[in-house]
Amino acid sequence: MSKTPSKLEKIIEAGHLAVTSEVGPPRSCDGHEIDHKAALIKDYVDAVNVTDNQTSVVRLCSLAACIKLKLLGLEPVLQMTTRDRNRIAMQSDILGAASFGINNMLCLTGDHQSFGDHPNAANVFDLDSTQLIQTIKMMRDEGKLLGGYEMAKRPEMFIGAAENPFAGPNVALRAARLAKKVAAGAEFIQTQCIYNIPKFKEWMQMIVDRGLDSKVSILAGVTPFKSLGMARYMKNKVPGMDVPDSQIDRLKGVPKEKQAEEGIKMCIEMMQELKEVKGVKGFHIMAIEWEEKVSELVKGAGLYPRPQV
Amino acid sequence: MIKATPKPLDEVISYIKDYNKILVAGCDGCVTVCEAGGMKEAKVLAASLRLYFQAQGKEAEIKETTVTRQCDKEYLDELKDLMESADAVISIACGVGIQYLTENYSKKIVFPGVDTHFMGANIDRGIFEERCAGCGQCVLASTGGICPIARCSKRMLNGPCGGSDNGKCEISKEVPCGWQLIYDRLEALGQLDRFETPVDPKNWATSRDGGPRRIVREDLRKAEPAHGGAH
Numbered sequence: 310m311s312k313t314p315s316k317l318e319k320i321i322e323a324g325h326l327a328v329t330s331e332v333g334p335p336r337s338c339d340g341h342e343i344d345h346k347a348a349l350i351k352d353y354v355d356a357v358n359v360t361d362n363q364t365s366v367v368r369l370c371s372l373a374a375c376i377k378l379k380l381l382g383l384e385p386v387l388q389m390t391t392r393d394r395n396r397i398a399m400q401s402d403i404l405g406a407a408s409f410g411i412n413n414m415l416c417l418t419g420d421h422q423s424f425g426d427h428p429n430a431a432n433v434f435d436l437d438s439t440q441l442i443q444t445i446k447m448m449r450d451e452g453k454l455l456g457g458y459e460m461a462k463r464p465e466m467f468i469g470a471a472e473n474p475f476a477g478p479n480v481a482l483r484a485a486r487l488a489k490k491v492a493a494g495a496e497f498i499q500t501q502c503i504y505n506i507p508k509f510k511e512w513m514q515m516i517v518d519r520g521l522d523s524k525v526s527i528l529a530g531v532t533p534f535k536s537l538g539m540a541r542y543m544k545n546k547v548p549g550m551d552v553p554d555s556q557i558d559r560l561k562g563v564p565k566e567k568q569a570e571e572g573i574k575m576c577i578e579m580m581q582e583l584k585e586v587k588g589v590k591g592f593h594i595m596a597i598e599w600e601e602k603v604s605e606l607v608k609g610a611g612l613y614p615r616p617q618v
Numbered sequence: 619m620i621k622a623t624p625k626p627l628d629e630v631i632s633y634i635k636d637y638n639k640i641l642v643a644g645c646d647g648c649v650t651v652c653e654a655g656g657m658k659e660a661k662v663l664a665a666s667l668r669l670y671f672q673a674q675g676k677e678a679e680i681k682e683t684t685v686t687r688q689c690d691k692e693y694l695d696e697l698k699d700l701m702e703s704a705d706a707v708i709s710i711a712c713g714v715g716i717q718y719l720t721e722n723y724s725k726k727i728v729f730p731g732v733d734t735h736f737m738g739a740n741i742d743r744g745i746f747e748e749r750c751a752g753c754g755q756c757v758l759a760s761t762g763g764i765c766p767i768a769r770c771s772k773r774m775l776n777g778p779c780g781g782s783d784n785g786k787c788e789i790s791k792e793v794p795c796g797w798q799l800i801y802d803r804l805e806a807l808g809q810l811d812r813f814e815t816p817v818d819p820k821n822w823a824t825s826r827d828g829g830p831r832r833i834v835r836e837d838l839r840k841a842e843p844a845h846g847g848a849h
Contacts, residue, residue, distance in 0.1 A: 432772070434773045436819050443816060443819070493816040549781050549783050549788070
């Protein structure tokens, strides 16, 4: 039985492999960009994440973009980082989102502001991602704010979190941390971009061994390489990203103008392999500024058409 | 202890260039240890200021001194004569000392000669690192003696985040991941089970978020002064 009206929850519950993708809002107030990106992916995904000032760069706010998507008839996933808002602002935004029928959230701590366009900003970090999960669960299941106030109406959120199997200290700790997020109330997980499949499988096996796969739905995160340059950047510059040399070498082996095509091919092959991994309940496609390729990936991985629930 | 660093000389000069009688007031406490505001640094700053005024062809009288602690009234009282003879004061104590000196000599203009940074340890000669964020509610008992608030860039209580990379923090390869340190310590102590249970939201009211803080220790107020000071 679904706990919420979330379409994403229903699709997972019906036993389908779920597909989510994301829309990164513009660095301006041009809402048409959101319409445009949404139109590119809407028929190929079950729900659409809206990033929250990703990499600490100021963008049109996730909540406004989610409302826009909802009004366009899409199923938004409100991403929320604890970097920029305290528990007062976050709970307020959760209530605001719920009032528009937004039923999915992804709880994140967020990249440090030193990465972004306002490195001199103060950060908040009143809560961390795990505590944000606890907060939403309390609001939904107990009908209470963190401060104890009992609400007349509860926000019906399908609660999501991220996990990075490739970050430190090791795979076992990353599995333990997932267990912690599940204990806090996480119901679906969108993972960091997967490139190192053996390591992902190792992590996934630990999740299955702990019986966590029956408590939380894991959507495997994938991002296609647009070029060799991007692959190298992801490998060398993005903390917690694990790109094996074999993937770099494969892109190196094709002429520059064919690298994008090869990147898509690699991503589809990976999705096909990940589909068979026990515990994987779907995919989260992060086609960064390459939304027009989502359809190709979904079709290529045999995940089209999307189920109706 | 409190860690500070000397302000750039140009900035200090910009504060006092229009005064003639200047007192450089150091402190024998924390800032002496971190070599930012002790007698040695007071002498160096005073000498630099004399050179500046000399080069400008301006007459100026510059004195230097230190007191045991600028954060104690009884020691600030010792500065009475020197303060009276100065028309501007540069305190090279920490931010606490600078303010307390100002509070106790309200008619004098006091300028800061250091930047005060954090509570930290002396890692090596000239290397100081933050260890305590003064949150007012110590969590070290559950984190293997390593503070996630001071040592995690995101002060997470349920770390490490996904940016922890080969033991380093996502903000810099020079910064160790605080949660990696906690993990290593708890592993050595056989307490990794602490990573399994969520830690609830912290009460930040005991931290700076609760407003300016004050401690009233009734037990101490009733007791005899330990060092015969002016209480």
